[in-house]
Amino acid sequence: MTGTTGVHDVGGLLVDAAIDVASGHKKYQLWELQTHCLVTLLAKRGFLTVDELRRGVEGLPAPAIEAMSYYERWAASVAAMSMERGTIQQRDLDQYLGVSIEEPLPRFGKGDLVRVRLENAAIRTRKPHLRTPGYIFGLVGVIERDCVGMADNPEGLAFRQELPRQPLYRVTFQQGHVWEGYTGSNLDTIDVEVYQAWLEPSTKEYIQTQRQGKDHAHTHAHTDQHGHGSHGPQHGGPQSVDHGDHTHEGRSVVEQNAIDLEGEDDVERRRLSEALIKVFQDKSIITAEQLRQAVEDLDGRGQKRLGPKLVAKAWADPAFKAKLLRNAGDAAEELGIQSSNFAPKPKAADPEADQEKQIPNLTGTIFTAVENTAKVHNLIVCTLCSCYPLAVLGMSPAWYKSRSYRSRAVRDPRGVLKDFGTEIAPDVAVRVHDSTADMRMCADTWCCHSALPVLKAGARHSCKTWSQEIV
Numbered sequence: 471m472t473g474t475t476g477v478h479d480v481g482g483l484l485v486d487a488a489i490d491v492a493s494g495h496k497k498y499q500l501w502e503l504q505t506h507c508l509v510t511l512l513a514k515r516g517f518l519t520v521d522e523l524r525r526g527v528e529g530l531p532a533p534a535i536e537a538m539s540y541y542e543r544w545a546a547s548v549a550a551m552s553m554e555r556g557t558i559q560q561r562d563l564d565q566y567l568g569v570s571i572e573e574p575l576p577r578f579g580k581g582d583l584v585r586v587r588l589e590n591a592a593i594r595t596r597k598p599h600l601r602t603p604g605y606i607f608g609l610v611g612v613i614e615r616d617c618v619g620m621a622d623n624p625e626g627l628a629f630r631q632e633l634p635r636q637p638l639y640r641v642t643f644q645q646g647h648v649w650e651g652y653t654g655s656n657l658d659t660i661d662v663e664v665y666q667a668w669l670e671p672s673t674k675e676y677i678q679t680q681r682q683g684k685d686h687a688h689t690h691a692h693t694d695q696h697g698h699g700s701h702g703p704q705h706g707g708p709q710s711v712d713h714g715d716h717t718h719e720g721r722s723v724v725e726q727n728a729i730d731l732e733g734e735d736d737v738e739r740r741r742l743s744e745a746l747i748k749v750f751q752d753k754s755i756i757t758a759e760q761l762r763q764a765v766e767d768l769d770g771r772g773q774k775r776l777g778p779k780l781v782a783k784a785w786a787d788p789a790f791k792a793k794l795l796r797n798a799g800d801a802a803e804e805l806g807i808q809s810s811n812f813a814p815k816p817k818a819a820d821p822e823a824d825q826e827k828q829i830p831n832l833t834g835t836i837f838t839a840v841e842n843t844a845k846v847h848n849l850i851v852c853t854l855c856s857c858y859p860l861a862v863l864g865m866s867p868a869w870y871k872s873r874s875y876r877s878r879a880v881r882d883p884r885g886v887l888k889d890f891g892t893e894i895a896p897d898v899a900v901r902v903h904d905s906t907a908d909m910r911m912c913a914d915t916w917c918c919h920s921a922l923p924v925l926k927a928g929a930r931h932s933c934k935t936w937s938q939e940i941v
Contacts, residue, residue, distance in 0.1 A: 496868050500765070501740035505541040506865075507764035508747060509548060511756050522551045524855060538739075540856075540871050545743040553629060558749050560631045566745035574666060576617035576637040584641060585610045585672040586664060599628030602668045605648060610677040611641040614661055621665065636665040647680055772864020776807050780839070780862070791841075798839040802862065809837035811861045837862060840903065847894050849887065851879035852905045880904060 512518040526547025530538070534546065552558045561571045578584055586606045601624045617637040626633030645658040652658070750756045780802060784791035794801040802809035837859055840848045852858070853876050858866035869875050879886050883900045887893070894900055 498769075498865060499740070501743050502541040503765045503768055503865075504747060504761060505544050505548075505743045507761055507768055508743070508750070508756070509544060510768075511760060511764060512548070512552075512750070515755065517555070517557055517755060518548065518551060523547050526551045527855070541743065542739050545746055548746055549742060552746075553631065556630070557755070558746075558753070560626060560629075560633060562749045562752070563742075563745050566748050567741060571634060573620070573634040574637065577666065578613050578617070578637075578639060578669065578671075580613055580616050582613045583610060583672040583674065583677060584613060584639075584664075584669040585676065586641075587668050587670060599625055601625075602664055603662065606641075606643060606662055606664075609643055609647060610672045610680050611643040611662075614640040614642045617666075623665065623667070636667050639664055639666065639669070641669070644681075647677075768860075768865065771860060771862075774864075776802075777863045779805060780807065794839045795841055798837045801839075802837060807862065809835075809859070809862055811835040811859070835859070835861070840901070844898070846899050846901055847887070847892075849879055849883045849900060849902045850905060851876055851902065853877070853880060854906045857905045 509518065509523055513520060523544065524547075527535075527543045529550070530543060530546055535543065538546065549558075549563060553560060563569075564571050586602065586609055588607050589600065589602075589604065617639060619638055620635045621638045623633040623636050640661050641664050642659050642661050644656070645654055645660055646652045646656060648660060747756075747761065751758060780794060780798075783805065784794050784801075790801060790804070793804070799809045842848055851870075856866060856871040856876070858870060860866065875886065880902055883902050884894055887900070
C-alpha cells in the first residue's frame with residue numbers, strides 16, 4: 471500500500487490515466503497569471519509564505535479540491551491564509567463577490583414553509599465552522615415560531631471575523647422525512663435551530679415530493695435487504711462513487727477534469743481571484759501597475775529561452791558545463807540569468823565558524839541541473855504540488871501539474887516517457903528527481919531541477935547560436 475500524507479501527496483498512487491501531452495500547448499488565461507503573480511507579490515511583501523499557500527491548498531475540503539482548477543485552489547488558499555493572518559476580512563471579499571454585508575431583516579414567520587440550503591463545500595476556501603447539522607440539508611420544514619432574535623454569526627466568530635448578525639429560528643421537521651426507515655409515528659417531529667442564511671422559502675408541493683421520496687427510499691431499502699444485496703461502489707478502477715445527493719468521480723477522472731479546466735476563461739472560476747486582487751488593492755498592499763508588470767514579466771519568461779541558452783553554452787564550453795552541473799545557480803548568474811524563483815534573503819554568516827565547512831543558509835529556490843547521458847536519463851517531477859524552475863523555463867506546462875503525471879512519474883517513469891514518445895533502452899538507467907520543495911536543510915527552501923540533454927555524436931556544437939536553436 472502506498473503511503474500518503476494527504477490529497478496533495480499523489481506520488482505512486484495507482485492512476486492509470488494517460489498524460490495529456492498536448493496540454494503543454496495550452497495558454498494560460500490572464501486571471502491565472504494574475505493569481506500566480508498575486509502570490510509572488512504577497513510573498514515579497516511578507517504577507518504570505520509559499521508553505522502557507524501549500525497548507526491552504528492542502529486544507530481545502532475534498533469537494534473543493536475536486537471541483538476547483540489549479541489556480542482556483544491558489545486563490546482559495548490565499549483567501550484562507552490572509553483571513554487567518556487578519557490581513558483581510560470575509561466582508562472585504564463579500565462586497566466584491568456580490569454577497570450582502572448588511573444585516574438582514576427577518577423574512578420568515580410562524581407557519582412558513584422553508585427549505586434548508588445544501589452545503590456547497592466546493593466553494594469553501596477552508597473547512598467551515600457550521601452550526602447547521604448536515605442531516606437536514608435540503609429538507610423542508612415549518613417555522614415553529616417567529617424569529618427568536620438576532621444572533622451573532624458563528625461561522626464568522628469561529629475565525630474572528632465580523633459577519634452580519636442573522637435572524638434565528640426554530641424549524642420543525644417530520645421525523646419520517648429526515649430518517650429513511652423511521653419506524654415511529656407519523657406525528658413525531660424534531661425541532662432544529664437554524665440561522666436565516668441557511669433557509670429559503672419552500673412550498674407544499676415540495677414537501678409532498680419530499681414525503682414521496684422518503685417513502686420510495688424506504689421501500690427500495692427494504693427490497694435491497696431482502697433481494698438485491700449490496701449496491702456499494704466497486705473498486706479496482708477510476709469508478710464514480712454515488713453518495714445520493716452528490717457523486718465523487720474517480721481520482722484520476724477528477725484530476726484530468728481539473729487539468730482540462732486550465733486555460734479556460736471561465737467567469738465563475740476567476741471571481742475569487744479578481745475579488746482578492748481588488749481587496750489587496752483597496753488596502754494598498756499591491757497596485758494595479760505592480761500586478762501588470764509582474765504578469766508581463768512572468769508571461770515573458772518562457773519566451774526568453776533562458777534554458778536553451780544555458781544548455782547551448784554547456785555544449786560549447788566544457789568548463790561551463792562542469793560549473794552548471796556543480797552549481798547551476800552560479801553558472802546561470804555568469805550569463806546574467808536569475809535562477810531563483812524568488813530572491814534569496816540575506817543571511818549573516820557566523821564569523822567564528824570555518825567558512826569552508828559552514829553549511830550555507832539557503833533561503834531562495836536552488837536551481838540544480840542534471841545531465842542526460844548515454845547511460846542515464848533523468849525525469850523531473852514534484853509529487854506534492856508542482857514545483858518548477860519558472861525563473862529559467864517560464865510557466866510549467868499543464869500536464870506537469872496533473873495527477874496522472876505526478877503519480878506515475880515515480881512509479882512508472884519509463885511508461886511516462888513513452889507517453890511523450892521517448893522509449894528508454896533497458897541498459898539505460900532512468901533517474902527520477904522528486905522535487906518536493908524540501909531539501910531537509912531549511913524549511914523555506916526547495917530544489918528545482920533541469921535536465922541537460924545529450925548532444926548527439928557528430929553534432930556541430932561549436933556554434934552556440936545553432937546549438938540553442940536545436941535544444
